[in-house]
Amino acid sequence: MPGANVQLRTCRERMPSRRAPGEPMTRTELAEAVNDYLWQSTGRRSQLDGHTIARYERGAVRWPSAHYRSGLRHVLDADTDAELGFHPTPRGNSYRVGDSNAPEDQHQRAAPRVHDDAPIDAFISDLRRVLERYDMPDDAPVRPLEQLREAVRSVVRWRLNSEYALLAHYVPTLIRELTTATFSATGSARCELMVMLAQTYRAADAIADKFGFVDLSARIITLMRWAASASGHGLTIGMASYVRAETFFATTQFDHARRMLTTAANDLGSGSAPAGHAVYGALHMRAAVAAARAGSPRQADDHLIEASDVARHVPEGLYAGTAFGPGSVRIHRLTLALDLSDLGAALSVAAGWSPPETVPAERRSHYYIDLARAQHQAGRPLEARDALAVARRLAPEHVRVHTQAKALTAALSAR
Structure with a gap:
């Protein structure tokens, strides 16, 4: 007890x-x-x-x-x-x-439990209905702008911490509310609302993507890119390209993903402000993953070097809703080593290092899932179990639906 x-x-x-x-x-x-x-x-x-x-x-x-x-x-x-x-x-x-x-x-x-099939189906049905009305405002009242800002900040935080139950509960309603708000707003207020709408679409995509609704994810990403473009905000447009890579990953078009991300980074430029640097670096960081999965280690290394150079001048943090900094780059270095089947490099990257708490919970959890994969490949089942336990503690809902984590758990249980 x-x-x-x-x-x-x-x-x-x-x-x-x-x-x-x-x-x-x-x-x-x-x-x-x-x-x-x-x-x-x-x-x-x-x-x-x-x-x-x-x-x-x-x-x-x-x-x-x-x-x-x-x-x-x-x-x-x-x-x-x-x-x-x-x-x-x-x-x-x-x-x-x-x-x-x-x-x-x-x-x-x-409360919804997104690891049960029925609540997920209900969320997906509600979300599909909301998406079909993306250009139709509701008659329901809309909260003041400051309260909407706080709501979107919460949604971004929940996404970064893999709190899918909260997202499933609140995101469809928030999309409806923001959609209505954009129709009555003008000027800078409308631009800001479009940025918030793009971030909320991204939160919806987090569930669609994680639970394998590939076509729905692509639909959400299209609307996210539409909202980002309507905002006219360069960093949000860059963020949308970062997320768009998922559609290419889902169809194993890794080289197309890399080229799209490279173009987006070139269009954005590194800028002079930390946020511009960070989004530029994040685009190259994801391009490195695409190159590795395409079997192009040299291109992967080039992109990661570019991201690493940027990360030296940018503190770990959130930029346009995307985590970037030295810790995030190192986590991606481990992922790249595994994608390129370089176990020695993977173990070397992880040796004696833990991601700082400034990195969001989902990304830290992903690091420990990758570390567990590396330990398992190295014939260290106890260390692999320990790493999985840390991942589960940091972001239990993330680990519950993570394909590689589930496969590794099954493999370790069979030993």
Whole structure:
């Protein structure tokens, strides 16, 4: 039977009370702060209360619903669920002591679980309907611009952390809302809304791509490129080209992907601002992967050298919704070594290094999946299992649907 969640309580008590100076934040204050954040970021009411927080701290619930975990991480300034003492159960659901199948509460029962077929089908159906109305505004009210900005920031963060349940729950509604907003906006406001719409389409594509809806992914990417072009924002247009490479990867047209990415990088130029440098570098970073998969190691090396040169002048961070920096480049170097069947290079790249926390959870998780693949190929099953466990802790929903992770898990289980 699991014990108390000391980590969550410690994190809460480190935060100051809003009502009693010098005192720690109470459970009720934490619940209210989470509800406020979820309202601002999603436009939906939540009803977390101090009693439920107490159950979390007692360890009665080991894996709260995805939207509550997101709110708790934000309020308590945590990067991962593990920092708050939350760990997924074998089924990936909430867990009440004495009843592993019981949901946490009425909100958990209603929350989508994208690893089940039925909720994914419902999300995909809803998304298809939204996409067909991409040029038709709704009559529903639209939140103020600042609240829409916060909602899109949340969606980008959820995508980067592989929080597919949250994306499935909120993205279709947000696309409808942003679509409506663009029709009543003019000038710079409309351009900004188109940037936000492009980012939200990208979040929708994250689920379509990860769950194998190849044709739907291509449709979403087309609309993302349309929104990016309508925004007139060069970095967003570059981001759209970065994502467009998925359509070529899905059909094994790797050289076409490399040429498209190279053209996009040349059109964008490296610029003088860090964001321009970063998007330019990210395009070359992805072109390196395309070249490696096309079996062109020299071209892959040339593109990665270009990306590495840029990364020396750009801190690890998010640029137009894309992670880039020295850590991201090194992670891609490991991927390239595996794609080129160079096990020695793969192990050398990974030796004694861990990705910094400034790299988003999904990309760090991908690094550990690749590290596990390398360890497995090197005949080190224990190390491979350890690396997979780290990947699962960082981004459990990512590992659950990752084809190579599933294949490797099966191979290790068969030993």
